[in-house]
Amino acid sequence: MLRNSKKSYGSVAILFHWLTAFLVISMIFAGFIMHDLKDYELRRTVYMLHKSFGSMILLLALIRLIWRIFNKLPELEEIIPRYQKIIGRTVHRIFYVILFAMPISGLSMTFFAGRPLNLFGIYTIDLKLKRNWSLFKLAHDYHGKIAYILIFLISIHTLAAFWHHTIQKTNVLTRIWPYWPLSKR
Helix, strand or coil, X not given: CCCCCCCCCCHHHHHHHHHHHHHHHHHHHHHHHHHHCXXXXXXXXXXHHHHHHHHHHHHHXXXXXXXXXXCCCCCCCCCCCHHHHHHHHHHHHXXXXXXXXHHHHHHHHHHXXXXXXXXXXXXXXXXXXXXXXXXXXXXXXXXXXXXXXXXXXXXXXXXXXXXXXXXXXXXXXCXXXXXXXXXXX
């Protein structure tokens, strides 16, 4: 089933979720290690890939948001308290904001440094902006702060999913897991 049902996410939403999760977590790790790479060519390649995959995340977030607008969410079980439903919806909305803000701040750093964006060594986008170090620094500061907020939210999101699955015995985790053996779908 491609589209969401009342009880479960469809395969498109599941693919978006796990692809986004994999890319974002990979980007966080790369972001923390790439500054310390000693080999210049390796560091340059990792930076280029980081920017390229960040651009992919921005495009994926846009496609995902469009899919989400036209695809109703599965209903949460009655056992889940109202306040938890509100927190869950709020965290998901913040995730969407971050999925746009993080790559935009990263791309801003590139452009405010007066550099072109090299996408996977295949395509270059050059806005031909003059260097603006104050805007670069602002974008850099936001990029770093957003990363820490994202780490916190991913942790809360993951813990909440396992809490719902193991303690509350709901289908919150099984409805987004691609092939959960005990799925209630």
